[in-house]
Amino acid sequence: MNDIVRNIFRFVFFIMLQVYVLDNIPPLHRFIIPVIYFLFLLWLPFSISRFWLLMIGFLTGLAYDWYTVTPGMHAAACVLIAYFRPFIVNILIPKDTSEFNYSEPSAKAMGWAPYAVYVLILSVFHHGYILLLELLEVGNFLDFLIKVVSTTAISVLLIFTAEILFPRRLKYRTNTA
Amino acid sequence: MRNVFLFIRRYFTFISFVLLQVLALSMLFRYNKYQRAVFLGKANEITGYFNSHYDNVDDYFHLKEENLRVHKMNDSLLNLMQANFIMVDTSSHIITDSVRYDTTQMVRKYLAKEAKVVSNSTTGMKNYFQINRGAKQGIKDNMAVINSDGSVAGQVVGVSENFSQVMSLLNVHTTVSAMMKKSRNNGRIEWDGQSPLYLTLRNIPKSDAVIIGDTVLTGINSYNYPPGWIIGTVSDIVEDKSTNFYVLRVRPSANFQNLQQVFVIENLQREEQVALDKATQKKVDELNKRKQ
Numbered sequence: 001m002n003d004i005v006r007n008i009f010r011f012v013f014f015i016m017l018q019v020y021v022l023d024n025i026p027p028l029h030r031f032i033i034p035v036i037y038f039l040f041l042l043w044l045p046f047s048i049s050r051f052w053l054l055m056i057g058f059l060t061g062l063a064y065d066w067y068t069v070t071p072g073m074h075a076a077a078c079v080l081i082a083y084f085r086p087f088i089v090n091i092l093i094p095k096d097t098s099e100f101n102y103s104e105p106s107a108k109a110m111g112w113a114p115y116a117v118y119v120l121i122l123s124v125f126h127h128g129y130i131l132l133l134e135l136l137e138v139g140n141f142l143d144f145l146i147k148v149v150s151t152t153a154i155s156v157l158l159i160f161t162a163e164i165l166f167p168r169r170l171k172y173r174t175n176t177a
Numbered sequence: 178m179r180n181v182f183l184f185i186r187r188y189f190t191f192i193s194f195v196l197l198q199v200l201a202l203s204m205l206f207r208y209n210k211y212q213r214a215v216f217l218g219k220a221n222e223i224t225g226y227f228n229s230h231y232d233n234v235d236d237y238f239h240l241k242e243e244n245l246r247v248h249k250m251n252d253s254l255l256n257l258m259q260a261n262f263i264m265v266d267t268s269s270h271i272i273t274d275s276v277r278y279d280t281t282q283m284v285r286k287y288l289a290k291e292a293k294v295v296s297n298s299t300t301g302m303k304n305y306f307q308i309n310r311g312a313k314q315g316i317k318d319n320m321a322v323i324n325s326d327g328s329v330a331g332q333v334v335g336v337s338e339n340f341s342q343v344m345s346l347l348n349v350h351t352t353v354s355a356m357m358k359k360s361r362n363n364g365r366i367e368w369d370g371q372s373p374l375y376l377t378l379r380n381i382p383k384s385d386a387v388i389i390g391d392t393v394l395t396g397i398n399s400y401n402y403p404p405g406w407i408i409g410t411v412s413d414i415v416e417d418k419s420t421n422f423y424v425l426r427v428r429p430s431a432n433f434q435n436l437q438q439v440f441v442i443e444n445l446q447r448e449e450q451v452a453l454d455k456a457t458q459k460k461v462d463e464l465n466k467r468k469q
Contacts, residue, residue: 019296020231026434027300030371050190058197066220068298069305069335069342072204079201083194133205134302138349138370 003045003103011060014040019067031150036158037064038126041082042119043168045103050086057082077129081122092118107163119159120152127151217335217342221307225340228296229309236437243437246326253327287403289440290315292322295340299433302370304345306331306436311339316441321395321402325438328431329353329408332401333441341441346408347373347433354396355408360385363396366408366427373433376409378425385423387411393427400447 018037025034041057048056061075068074089105092114102109105118128148135144185192204216255261290310297306310316320333322343332351335342344351346368353366355378364380378393391411395402413426444450 016227019227023298023300024235027373030300030373033300051193054190054193054197058201061201066224067296068301069217070205070301070303071216072201076198076201076205079194079197083190133202138302143371 007040007044010040010043011063015060015063015067018064023067031146032154033147033151034154034158035127035151036155036162038078038081038122039159039162041078041085042122042159043104043106046089046105047103050083053082053085054079073130073133076133077126080129081126084125085122088118088121104168106168108167116156116160119156123152123155123159124148127155218337221311221335221337221340221342225295225307225309225337228307228340232293232295232309239435239437242432242435243325246324247438250326286444286446288443288445289323290443292316292341292439292441294436294439297345297433297436299345299347299373302349304347304433305334305342306345308341308343308439308441309339310441311341312336313338315443316341317443319401319447320444321442323406323440323442324431324436325440326430327406328429329395329402329406330431330433330436330439345433346376346429346431353402353408354399355393356396356404357381357385357387358392358394363398364422364425365396366393374428375412376427376429378411378427379422381423381425383421383423387414387423387425389414393425400444400450403442403444 014037018035022034022036027033037060040060041053044053044056057078057080058075061078062072064074065071093110105115107115109115110118131144131147131151135141292308292310295307295309298304308316308322316333316336318333318336322330322332324330329346331343331345331348332353333341334344346353346366349368349370351366351368354363355366356363362381362385364378367377367379369377381387389411393408393411395404395406395408397404407430409427409429409431411425412428415424415426417424
């Protein structure tokens with residue numbers, strides 16, 4: 001499948017999953033809010049240019065904002081993680097091209113530990129930023145701290161469940177490509 | 178000049194990052210009525226389309242509860258019917274008034290329209306739900322929304338052609354004028370953004386003998402909400418020694434997790450009331466100016 005088609009499909013899938021499944025499950029506790037839609041941004045190919053990554057991040061956030069009636073909130077957080085993604089990838093992946101063989105970030109492409117760090121850092125950025133924006137408007141600081149930890153934990157848990165349950169068939173990049 | 182271009186080229190990603198952040202944050206914080214209408218107007222039609230398709234399926238999972246609520250509402254209306262009451266005095270009899278229209282001039286103030294909730298949220302701090310009626314069906318901003326069992330659910334804040342966004346009571350920006358059913362004391366309902374199971378009622382004076390289980394209704398001080406609809410029942414009384422007012426925790430009687438069929442209630446005299454309010458304020462301001 002073409003990369004573009006696959007990613008458009010993923011975009012629709014993740015937004016729908018977030019809006020119609022995760023946002024609709026009965027709340028377990030007020031601190032446990034499952035969020036997974038930004039995994040779309042984490043799974044974008046390595047080769048994508050940094051500018052387009054930012055634009056896609058903005059659109060992804062805005063698409064979800066339409067559903068939650070919070071114009072700009074998720075968009076800001078998605079732009080933030082889209083901006084920091086290349087830096088974190090560069091730190092976690094050795095520059096040696098022999099290790100840079102797969103087209104997308106995944107546990108297989110990066111190794112479990114670097115991938116876990118990658119997911120964890122970007123989840124913390126995403127949730128921390130959104131909850132900070134929420135804190136500026138209303139709320140208290142202790143709630144903010146607990147929510148950052150709990151939503152990040154539940155997101156990372158969901159992402160790894162997804163990773164284990166639905167292994168992606170990843171293209172192996174050859175030198176000719 | 179060349180250096181400027183070089184600078185822009187070098188930091189192009191960073192500059193676009195900053196610009197996108199500014200754009201997103203200005204959307205979030207400097208968000209006036211007009212921008213909101215544009216944002217919601219376009220988005221509402223798109224999200225509404227998907228939401229109503231999803232809702233078609235989701236409906237089947239709530240039929241039983243919905244049925245029960247409607248049945249109870251019907252029951253309460255049935256008991257109001259004229260046929261339930263009889264004359265016990267045998268010397269009197271019913272006379273049908275020959276004047277066709279009510280000469281005491283009863284004027285309709287509130288008009289209810291039915292609507293269906295197509296999407297709903299209860300997990301955030303600012304919860305909204307979307308209903309499948311919009312400007313084309315005569316929905317306007319600030320109309321009250323009431324659940325099928327007669328309990329208050331929220332207030333319309335954004336309208337597009339065929340859909341509207343409703344700010345649920347579970348929204349930190351919500352304030353509803355409320356009164357105690359027994360004493361008719363007025364207060365206001367808020368939500369602290371924590372548990373979706375409890376609202377907060379303030380401004381009820383301590384002279385009022387509130388007990389747990391008292392009913393809280395919508396108050397008479399609101400232009401948006403019709404008075405006398407149930408909001409919830411008092412579930413906890415928080416002692417606050419520093420004021421003369423209670424802080425009451427109220428258990429809402431609407432179950433916000435499964436709002437399905439709702440009524441949108443329009444105050445037909447709202448514009449007149451608001452205009453009067455503004456005119457009065459203007460006059461007061463002018464008087465104050467003259468005094469100075």
